[in-house]
Amino acid sequence: MAPSSASASASTDPDGNIDDMFSHLELNEDELDDVVISAEDATEYQEAARWLAIGRVHTNRSFSADALFAKLKVVWNLSRDPICREAGENLFIFQMHCLGDWKKVVHQGPWTFRGWGVLIEDYDGLSDPESFEFGGIHVWAQIHGFSELYLKQEVLDDLTRRVGKVREVQMFPKLFFEGNYARFQVRIDITRPLMRFVSLTLPEGKRRLPVKYEKIPFFCKRCGLLGHDHEECGDGVWTEQQLQYGTWMLVVRRASQPTPAPRRLAPRPLHGGLVGRSSTTSGGSNKRSSDDADLDDVDALKETANSPIKPGAGALHETPDQDKNAKTRRQLNMNLESTDGKSAMETDLSTEGNLVPPPPLPYVKSKDRTKARRTANLENDNDTLATSVAPLEGDRRAQ
DSSP states (O other): OOOSOSOOOSOOOTTSOHHHHHTTOOOOTGGGOOOOOOHHHHHHHHHHTOSEEEEEESOSSOOOHHHHHHHHHHHHOOSSOOEEEEEETTEEEEEOSSHHHHHHHHHSOOEEETTEEEEEEEOOSSSOGGGOOOOEEEEEEEEEOOOGGGOOHHHHHHHHHTTSEEEEEESSOOOOBSSSEEEEEEEEETTSOOOOEEEEEETTEEEEEEEEEESOOOBOTTTOOBTSOGGGSTTSOOOGGGOOOOGGGBOOBOOOOOOOOOOOOOOOOOSTTOTTOOOSSTTOOSOOOTTTTTOOOHHHHHOOOOOSSSOOGGGGGOOHHHHHHHHHHHHHHSOOBOTTSOBSOOSOTTTOSSOOOOOOOOOOOHHHHHHHHHHHHHHHHHHHHHHHHHHHHHHHHHO
């Protein structure tokens, strides 16, 4: 086979461009045997790989790819776990399974890993991942200090363009953070410092409106770039005056209002000793006056309720009628007669103040109770057997 190139080189540069290498390489027959992909197959492959994204962690530090994949799966919380693989040094390919998951990964965020920003871009699956250029990262930012007179859509659009490529603007957002602000989502350039202020020229004069960021990844307080700390910038030794950026550029969430504890209503007093008794009128008070209770007599109002079996403090001054009623109540409560006609209570209630309860039953072990029960059942079975066998013996004797 004739060589494909007339000139040959004894050595080749492995790091050079492959097109430059073809100019002096001699290819054999097996190397020229092509694998053909038809247009129909290419279309099918594109359909299968349409939910692709490419990502990179914006840091120079080393980390575990498995740890990154595990963290992103938890943070993204997609309907199905994406297919994740490494495509190079700090370069990753993600494939989602539906449009909703792909939109969440590519268009929401910002996503962070251990405080570093994760750059996510749409990927077509054709270009070389090593040569892919990441333009920036999407973050939510706020512009504070707007006057109500100039809070207009066209003014806000011009100001937000100074920060980056704007995707969404909220003029009147819900105030989850402190301050009076307008909120917008913007794609900031990672190669440029963060914007701290935007200038607004008014007839009254120039005003600088502060820009604050939500959930921003690590940034340098000296140079304002993402991806490293001020102690890693230069020799890391800076004074407070040399730090041009700081935490004052971060939003502060409003303090949540404490939820009041539920009121616990006091239990209703029990009237007349009846549980669950309520007022007969809807919404009325449960208290009753002396007129409703027909207590017209002053002496009757002074009477207190006592136990029918234990005299109270007022028993020493009972009237004859009260004494008669008390004896009747005692007789009704203590009229407990046993089978032999004797009273179950030997104590004279008129002289004794307390009742002596009967002694408790002797304790019987569970083992003894079981044994006694089995013995009684056995005796009953024997009696039944004897009763059934007796007629049979009589019949046999008669025969």
